[in-house]
Amino acid sequence: MKLRAVLAAAIAAALVMPAALQAQAQAYDAARARQDWVLNCMGCHTADGSGIPGKVPALRNSLGHFVSLPEGRRFVMRVPGAANSALSDAKLANVLNWLLATMNEQSRPASFKPYTAEEIAAHRRPALTDVARTRMKLVKELQENGVDAVPEHY
Numbered sequence: 001m002k003l004r005a006v007l008a009a010a011i012a013a014a015l016v017m018p019a020a021l022q023a024q025a026q027a028y029d030a031a032r033a034r035q036d037w038v039l040n041c042m043g044c045h046t047a048d049g050s051g052i053p054g055k056v057p058a059l060r061n062s063l064g065h066f067v068s069l070p071e072g073r074r075f076v077m078r079v080p081g082a083a084n085s086a087l088s089d090a091k092l093a094n095v096l097n098w099l100l101a102t103m104n105e106q107s108r109p110a111s112f113k114p115y116t117a118e119e120i121a122a123h124r125r126p127a128l129t130d131v132a133r134t135r136m137k138l139v140k141e142l143q144e145n146g147v148d149a150v151p152e153h154y
Contacts, residue, residue: 064107
């Protein structure tokens with residue numbers, strides 16, 4: 001009898017919690033993502049994700065704008081640093097979801113769906129060969145949509 005009560009309570013709690021909240025709560029492992037960021041990304045993009053002007057693009061407050069576009073979402077997976085990194089597909093998805101949750105709260109679209117290892121595996125390769133041209137095309141599309149927060153050049 002107790003087991004039924006516990007199961008009923010668990011089911012009720014799952015039904016009450018909005019699906020978006022459940023997905024967001026399980027979208028990334030913060031400790032692991034931070035560690036992978038430090039070991040694989042921070043050296044170029046800097047500790048706070050602001051990049052190096054003229055050399056390395058900022059990820060802070062700009063990555064969220066890119067993922068609002070279907071091609072931008074794929075772009076993020078295919079830049080050489082991501083596509084060629086030693087991170088597994090699951091770890092890359094985890095880092096991207098963490099970046100979007102922690103450094104892009106304001107720029108991440110409300111409709112954002114977390115990256116999955118399967119999505120990364122399907123779209124990660126080949127790495128982009130002309131990143132600057134692809135990025136410029138996306139920036140222009142963002143500008144056409146009224147988003148001017150992403151600089152044309154990094």
